[in-house]
Amino acid sequence: MNPRKVNILANFWLGILLFSFGCTLLDRPFLHFNTYVQYPNLIGVSELLSFAMAPSLYLSVVYFTSPGRKLTKTDFLHFIPWLLFLLHQLPFLFQSADTKLYLLTHPSPIPPNPYFGLVMFYIIKIQVVVYWILAYRKLLKHQKNIQLIASTTEYINLKWLKNFLFILACMVLLWFNEEFFKISIISTLTPLGYVLSTYFIVYFSLRQEEIFPYPPKDQVYINEIILESEQPVINKTQRLSSEKLEQLKIELHYRMQAEKLFLDSDLDLPDLASKMNITSHELSFVLNEGFGTNFYQFINTYRVEEAKTLLLSEKHHHLNMLGIAYEAGFSSKTTFNTYFKKTTGLSPSQYQATVKKQIQ
Known part of the structure; x- marks a missing residue:
């Protein structure tokens, strides 16, 4: 479900993850209530779908953090383990329902290949751990990259997805306890853990915001800026001459002082580039090369x-700290306090008290 129609491709992969994970969780009640006896065609489906969980998790995070990214053939290479398992299971999956039911209730006198089963058992666990780590690293990189294009990051920093990953990690630990550790107190709490985890996963999924609400052209520019930022310095493109760079630096500083564009709390890189009649690429180059900083x-x-x-103005003495933050262009008190202290070494209230004391 994606009622807000945001981050379409990312939610496509997120949907595959949740569907696969849900079907895998159903395996236990299906066994308990003899559902497989009533519906033999369901046998083997949960095992097959479990191999889709880890790559779909990673691709979901990739698409959440990559503006303008299109579906590519290489994305499907992540599903090679799933494909191999599918090919192995095809002879069984094409059996009739009666044959599957017979095989379920009458174990074969010829034991299956033990090595294949062992490999499949461990591959799915290793796959989940590796892809979770890759997804988390991708998310951390995103939280750094958005400072290249946004002055306010609260709504696009994907904090909800970070929480989502932590909840998934908890569910994986419950699963691993059942498979390996067998700690009794954790086993007792496992059903409750799954229920609560499922609730929070749905909650975090539904409250997501659109990450890059820009026209397709701007999304392409932003994606290129992010990719260039990850390249070595020697590979950076010289987008402007030295003369043009100095000219734009002067213009940008003047417009910040005269027009106070920073007071717009929603100001982002494409907006400012449009006001200066240059591309997002060029503005990013001016900030990086001319000022040695990022947009944020x-x-x-x-x-x-x-x-x-x-803070020192008598005209604004009636404002509290939140009011000061909004008047200065910040969109939240948290960002205001954090960045103010990072810049000055003092909290806003400490700065106000210290300077006023010095003046007196």
């Missing part, structure tokens, strides 16, 4: 300077 730091530094003025 550049804009919020101006906001901090504005906040300093407001």
Whole structure:
């Protein structure tokens, strides 16, 4: 379910993850209530879908963090283990329902290949751990990359997805306890753990915001900027001449001082580039090469300077700290306090008290 129609491709993979995970969880009640006896065609489906969980988790995070990314053939290479398992299971899956039921209730006198079963048992566990780590690293990189294009990151930092991954990790640990550790107190709490985890997974999924609400052209630019930021310095493209770079630096500084564009709490890289009649690529180059900073730091530094003025202004003495934050262009008190202290070494209230004491 994606009622808000946001992050379409990312939610496509997230849907595959949740469907596969849900079907895997159903294996236990199906066995307990003899569901497989009533519906033999369901036999083997949960095992097959379990191999789709880990790669779909990773691809979901990839698409959440990559603006403008299109579905590619290489994405499906992650499903090679699933394909191999499918090919192995095909002879069984094409059996009739009666044959499957017979095989379920009458074990074969010829034991199956023990090595294949052992390999499959461990591959799915290793796959889940490896892809979870890759997804988490991708998410951490995203939280750094969005500072290249946004001055306010609360709504696009995918914190909900980070929580989502931690909940999944808890469910995996419950699963591993059942398979390997057999700690009794954890086993007792496992059903409750699965229920609560499922609830929070759905909750975090449904409250997501659109990550990159830009036109397709801007999404392509943003994706290229992010990819370039991860390249070595020697591979950076020289997008502007030295003369043009200096000219744009002067213009950008002037417009920040004269027009106070930073007061717009929703200001982002494409918006500012449009106001200066240059591309997002060029503006990113000016910030990186001309000022040695990223968009987030550049804009919020101006906001901090504005906040300093407001904190000492008699005209604004009636405002509390949240009011000061909003007046300076910050969208939340948390970001205001964090970045102010990072820049000045003092909290806003400490700065106000210290400077006023010095003046007196």
